[in-house]
Amino acid sequence: MKAVRVLKNEAERVRRLAEKLGVKDKRRRIIASGDYVEIPIVDDAEMFFEGYTIVEQKNPVFSRKKSLEEILKGRVPEEFIPTNYKVIGDIVVVKLDERAREYAKTIGEALMRIKNCKAVWCDFGRFGMKRKPKMELIAGEGSITEHRENGCRFRLDVTKVMFSLGNQAERMRVAKLVEDGEVVVDMFAGIGYFSIPIAVHSNAKRIYAVEINPDSYHFLLENMKLNEVNNITPILGDSQFVTPEGVADRVVMGHIYCHDYLYTAIKALSGSGVIHYHESTPEAVIDRPVRRVKKACGKMGKRCKILNFKKVKNYSPGVYHVVVDAKVY
Numbered sequence: 001m002k003a004v005r006v007l008k009n010e011a012e013r014v015r016r017l018a019e020k021l022g023v024k025d026k027r028r029r030i031i032a033s034g035d036y037v038e039i040p041i042v043d044d045a046e047m048f049f050e051g052y053t054i055v056e057q058k059n060p061v062f063s064r065k066k067s068l069e070e071i072l073k074g075r076v077p078e079e080f081i082p083t084n085y086k087v088i089g090d091i092v093v094v095k096l097d098e099r100a101r102e103y104a105k106t107i108g109e110a111l112m113r114i115k116n117c118k119a120v121w122c123d124f125g126r127f128g129m130k131r132k133p134k135m136e137l138i139a140g141e142g143s144i145t146e147h148r149e150n151g152c153r154f155r156l157d158v159t160k161v162m163f164s165l166g167n168q169a170e171r172m173r174v175a176k177l178v179e180d181g182e183v184v185v186d187m188f189a190g191i192g193y194f195s196i197p198i199a200v201h202s203n204a205k206r207i208y209a210v211e212i213n214p215d216s217y218h219f220l221l222e223n224m225k226l227n228e229v230n231n232i233t234p235i236l237g238d239s240q241f242v243t244p245e246g247v248a249d250r251v252v253m254g255h256i257y258c259h260d261y262l263y264t265a266i267k268a269l270s271g272s273g274v275i276h277y278h279e280s281t282p283e284a285v286i287d288r289p290v291r292r293v294k295k296a297c298g299k300m301g302k303r304c305k306i307l308n309f310k311k312v313k314n315y316s317p318g319v320y321h322v323v324v325d326a327k328v329y
Contacts, residue, residue: 001025001028001040001056001057001060002040002041002042002043002045002046002054002055002056002057003028003031003038003039003040003041003054003055003056003057003060004018004038004039004041004049004052004053004054004055005036005037005038005052005053005054005055006036006037006039006052006053007035007036007037008032008035008036008037011030011037011039014039014049014052015030015039017048017049018039018041018045018048020148021045021048021148021150021151022147022148022149022150022151022152023041023042023045023048023149023150023151024039024040024041024042025040025041025042026063027040027062027063028040028057028060028061028062028063029061029062029063031057031060031061038055038057040057040060042168043169044150044169044172044173045150047201048151067114068081068082068107068110068111068114069081071110071113071114072106072107072110075103075106076100076103076106076107077100077103079097080096080097080099080100080103080107081107082094082095082096082100082107085111086165087115087117087165088145088147088156088158088163088165089145089146089147089148089156090117090118090119090145091117091118091119091120091121091142091143091145091158092111092112092115092117092119092120092121093120093121093122093123093135093158094107094108094111094120094121094122094123094138095122095123095124096122104122104136104138105138105139107120107138108120108122108138108139108140109139111139112139112140117140118140118141118142118145119137119139119140119141119142119143120137120138120139120140121135121136121137121138121143121158121159122135122136122137122138123135124136126162131161131162131190131213131216131255132160132161132162132213132215133158133159133160133161133162135158135159143157143158143159143160144156144157144158145158146226147163149168149171150168150171150172150175150197150200150201151200151201152196152197152200152227153223153226153227154191154192154193154196154219154223154226155191155219155222155223155226156191156219157215157219160215160216161190161191161213161215161216161219162190163191163193164193166312166313166321167193167254167312167313170312170323171193171194171197172197172201174194174197174198174252174276175194175197175198175200175201175202176201176202177250177274177325178198178202178203178204178250179202179249180202180203181203181204181205182202182204182205182249182250183204183205183206183207183208183247183248183249183250183270184198184204184206184207184208184248184249184250184251184252185207185208185210185243185244185247185248185250185251185252185265185268186198186207186208186209186210186251186252186254187210187239187243187251187252187253187254187255187258187261187264187265187268188210188211188212188239188252188253188254188255188258189209189210189211189216189220189234189254190211190213190216190220190254191216191219191220191223192209192219192220192223192224192227192232193254194252194254195207195209195220195232196223196224196227196229196232199224199227199229199231199232200227200229204231205231206231206233206247207231207232207233208232208233208235208243208244208247208248209232209233209234209235210235210237210239210242210243211234211235211236212236212237212238212239214236217234217236220234221234239261239264240260240261240264243264243265243267243268244268245267245268246267246268246269246270246271247268247270248268248269248270248273249269249270249273249274250273250274250275250276251265251268251269251273251274251275251276252276253265253275253276253277253278254276254278255278256278256279256280256315256321257279257280258277258278258279259277259279259289259292259296262275262277262292262293262296263296263299263300265277266296266297266300266302266328267300269328271329272327272328272329273327273328274307274325274326274327274328275293275324275325275326275328276323276324276325277289277292277293277323277324277326278312278321278322278323278324279292279321279322279323279324280315280319280320280321280322281319281320281322282318282319282320283318283319283320284318286320286322289309289322289324290306290309290324293306293324293326294306297326297328302328302329303328303329304326304327304328304329305326305327305329306324306325306326307325307326307327308323308324308325309322309323309324309325310322310323
């Protein structure tokens with residue numbers, strides 16, 4: 001676990017910077033030792049603190065707050081108390097067992113107390129290629145928030161568009177891979193999940209951001225302004241029909257159900273280039289994404305080299321969200 005080690009007279013300025021960038025690790029406490037202070041940061045945030053000393057904390061001190069279980073003990077049956085929830089900006093999103101619905105208000109109010117947020121929404125999942133969420137307000141008010149991560153700002157409405165916190169490291173990984181002067185096509189751009197970090201943290205020449213959901217597209221335009229980027233070309237429509245052809249050095253396919261779009265991705269490449277293909281796949285057929293990429297390349301008269309194959313996160317029991325990096329030529 002990383003931390004920025006600074007002199008005490010610099011600590012407040014660095015703390016404010018880490019919070020502004022959304023990279024301060026809120027799970028850990030700031031530690032003072034002698035003339036120095038260690039400010040905890042999230043993984044892969046070292047790049048924001050060039051010139052400062054980055055240390056590996058062997059004995060981090062974690063913040064101790066009253067847990068949700070402690071607050072709800074005796075008020076909600078133990079098996080209905082959620083163990084996981086997401087904090088997006090100043091909004092908490094939680095999934096509840098159907099049997100726990102009668103306790104939703106009590107759980108929501110407890111979460112507001114713990115996280116000091118403005119609203120708690122119950123998440124019933126996302127539907128269709130537009131990834132539209134189904135949500136219900138269980139405490140507080142308001143659905144629009146601004147979330148910060150990796151030095152980027154994302155404005156969104158949690159009732160209209162999705163935001164996956166589990167993809168944070170992957171979004172930054174891809175941004176770091178983009179080389180100077182590259183043209184990137186982001187086929188499922190959403191509110192700018194990949195396009196914004198690429199624009200902020202690379203020297204890409206042009207990023208074509210394609211999005212089918214009008215609500216997501218609206219926030220994509222807002223986030224371009226928020227982050228003051230001018231090298232993104234937004235395109236509203238189904239990427240199967242509106243993706244530019246023959247322009248890209250790199251194509252991002254950030255939707256986990258997009259194997260039917262592989263041919264479109266290959267057509268988007270300028271002769272050759274890299275495709276980042278995402279898929280949700282059961283462990284029993286874990287090699288399926290690689291096979292699909294190779295098959296699509298073969299049908300298009302192309303060859304490919306698998307550069308990387310990794311798990312992004314657990315999607316559900318026995319099912320993984322994975323990504324394939326393939327060089328197509």
